[in-house]
Amino acid sequence: MTLNELVDFSGLASEAILKEEFDTEAERDLAAQQMQKRIAEMRSSVERGLTSDKASITGMVGWNAKGLWEADDVLKAPLLKRVQAYAMAVNEENARMGRIVAAPTAGSAGTLPGALLGVADHLELSDEHLLNPMFLAAGIGKIIGQSMFIAGATGGCQAEIGSSAAMAAAAVCELLGGTAHMSVHAATMALMNTIGLVCDPVGGYVEVPCVSRNAFFSVHAVSSAQLALAGLESVIPPDEVVGAMASVGRMLPAELRETGEGGIAATPTGRRIALKMLGENTDM
Amino acid sequence: MSLLDVIGPVMVGPSSSHTAGACRIALLARHCLGCQPDQAQLELHGSFAKTGKGHGTHQALLAGLLGCYPDDERIPKALELAKAAGLEFDFMEKDLGDVHPNTVRLNLQKAEAKVSVVGSSLGAGLVKMIRINQFEANFSGSYHTLLIEHDDKPGVIARVARVLADDEVNIATIHSARQKRGGKALMSIEMDKRPAQYALEYLTNVSYISWLRMLPEVMSGDKHDAE
Ligand code: SF4
Numbered sequence: 093m094t095l096n097e098l099v100d101f102s103g104l105a106s107e108a109i110l111k112e113e114f115d116t117e118a119e120r121d122l123a124a125q126q127m128q129k130r131i132a133e134m135r136s137s138v139e140r141g142l143t144s145d146k147a148s149i150t151g152m153v154g155w156n157a158k159g160l161w162e163a164d165d166v167l168k169a170p171l172l173k174r175v176q177a178y179a180m181a182v183n184e185e186n187a188r189m190g191r192i193v194a195a196p197t198a199g200s201a202g203t204l205p206g207a208l209l210g211v212a213d214h215l216e217l218s219d220e221h222l223l224n225p226m227f228l229a230a231g232i233g234k235i236i237g238q239s240m241f242i243a244g245a246t247g248g249c250q251a252e253i254g255s256s257a258a259m260a261a262a263a264v265c266e267l268l269g270g271t272a273h274m275s276v277h278a279a280t281m282a283l284m285n286t287i288g289l290v291c292d293p294v295g296g297y298v299e300v301p302c303v304s305r306n307a308f309f310s311v312h313a314v315s316s317a318q319l320a321l322a323g324l325e326s327v328i329p330p331d332e333v334v335g336a337m338a339s340v341g342r343m344l345p346a347e348l349r350e351t352g353e354g355g356i357a358a359t360p361t362g363r364r365i366a367l368k369m370l371g372e373n374t375d376m
Numbered sequence: 377m378s379l380l381d382v383i384g385p386v387m388v389g390p391s392s393s394h395t396a397g398a399c400r401i402a403l404l405a406r407h408c409l410g411c412q413p414d415q416a417q418l419e420l421h422g423s424f425a426k427t428g429k430g431h432g433t434h435q436a437l438l439a440g441l442l443g444c445y446p447d448d449e450r451i452p453k454a455l456e457l458a459k460a461a462g463l464e465f466d467f468m469e470k471d472l473g474d475v476h477p478n479t480v481r482l483n484l485q486k487a488e489a490k491v492s493v494v495g496s497s498l499g500a501g502l503v504k505m506i507r508i509n510q511f512e513a514n515f516s517g518s519y520h521t522l523l524i525e526h527d528d529k530p531g532v533i534a535r536v537a538r539v540l541a542d543d544e545v546n547i548a549t550i551h552s553a554r555q556k557r558g559g560k561a562l563m564s565i566e567m568d569k570r571p572a573q574y575a576l577e578y579l580t581n582v583s584y585i586s587w588l589r590m591l592p593e594v595m596s597g598d599k600h601d602a603e
Pocket of ligand 1: 199200243244245248249250252253290291292293297298299300301302305350
């Protein structure tokens with residue numbers, strides 16, 4: 093299936109994804125059970141991450157989610173704070189070797205729970221409502237993955253965080269009653285506005301800018317859903333946007349693809365931190 | 377790719393390539409040895425050597441050798457667990473030549489049994505095993521995998537395929553490499569299901585088969601819960 097086919101589906105987008113993926117009721121039930129376990133794992137990683145301030149392996153992150161969660165809500169924007177805190181909670185758990193659900197990768201694992209669980213909790217929706225949106229998110233990731241390999245090392249952070257934001261945008265859109273048309277456009281707008289994003293983790297570790305990037309792009313996903321639910325659309329058709337992302341990914345030089353040699357990683361401070369880590373690494 | 381591969385795996389962080397992939401390579405290596413090693417020498421290449429420490433690669437490799445899957449919460453404590461289990465280990469940096477940057481060689485030993493295995497972590501938790509002892513190999517851990525070392529002579533592959541066919545085992549991929557003509561060869565067969573025990577026993581007793589290992593599928597966290 094392509095995004096352009098999905099956009100025209102008359103039912104819910106998740107229904108189209110489930111129909112395409114599973115031939116029998118039994119297969120579908122089994123997958124639903126496994127997806128429910130994934131949702132429970134995501135929840136548990138959010139909870140652990142919000143309450144821990146244990147440093148990550150390198151010591152660069154570990155207290156951001158808890159710090160934000162416990163800070164005053166000066167903007168009086170509880171949804172915003174919740175989404176950002178959840179997203180960082182998961183990624184800090186990841187950075188301290190906690191158990192997380194890759195979605196689609198470990199580095200981008202916070203975006204989907206940040207946006208989807210964040211919005212659901214804000215609106216006090218129970219976890220049963222999350223199952224179909226989760227399948228839709230997976231379906232969107234799968235379709236994007238058919239055009240390009242979803243990993244910072246091959247396509248830049250746009251492939252990783254961009255894909256996770258697109259998945260999350262569609263999921264939030266459907267959770268809030270969006271049609272297939274709206275959900276696919278939500279995903280497309282999220283993707284369109286991540287194109288060119290480079291993968292530049294300091295020292296090669298999935299911590300800086302990754303943890304904060306999850307916070308920002310889970311909000312990005314929620315904004316995309318908001319625009320789509322209000323009827324806004326991407327002028328460029330969904331599959332063309334994915335194609336654009338793939339072509340930009342191929343143009344990105346190796347320095348900007350998870351090598352820790354460009355972007356944020358190549359700043360004087362980024363290099364200094366990397367050297368320090370390397371020094372510690374040689375006396376292992 | 378299934379939907380549950382996109383949202384998944386459930387894994388201990390921080391990196392699907394440096395942690396989850398490393399754990400899977402070591403888990404496959406353990407199955408190549410056939411038991412838990414009591415000595416392990418781990419040669420880290422490229423990015424595994426360079427950034428492995430901050431990515432928990434050491435812990436993930438040891439955890440795999442102890443039989444843990446990538447979602448096992450004991451992974452961060454694997455160094456202590458390995459010591460407690462009497463596993464002596466030694467990490468070193470090594471240039472393994474023209475291989476993927478995330479590659480490791482594991483030299484494992486338990487009493488008389490020994491095996492040397494090289495595997496690469498390709499990203500997104502996917503792995504490729506590229507060497508078993510002196511033989512080139514090519515399998516992914518995404519299937520049940522049968523490894524057979526045998527004399528290089530006509531008809532061996534057909535014989536093995538026959539046994540699997542009789543057990544209604546469907547072959548997904550097959551790879552074979554030999555040291556030299558008429559010497560020893562290694563075949564790896566990736567299958568949709570595990571062959572019956574009697575089929576494996578039969579093959580073990582075939583005169584020109586000198587070594588056989590049955591490796592489980594290690595990609596899906598969900599399936600091992602059921603084992
Ligand atoms: S910067 Fe690279 S490692 Fe970090 S989240 Fe983005 S793609 Fe992943």
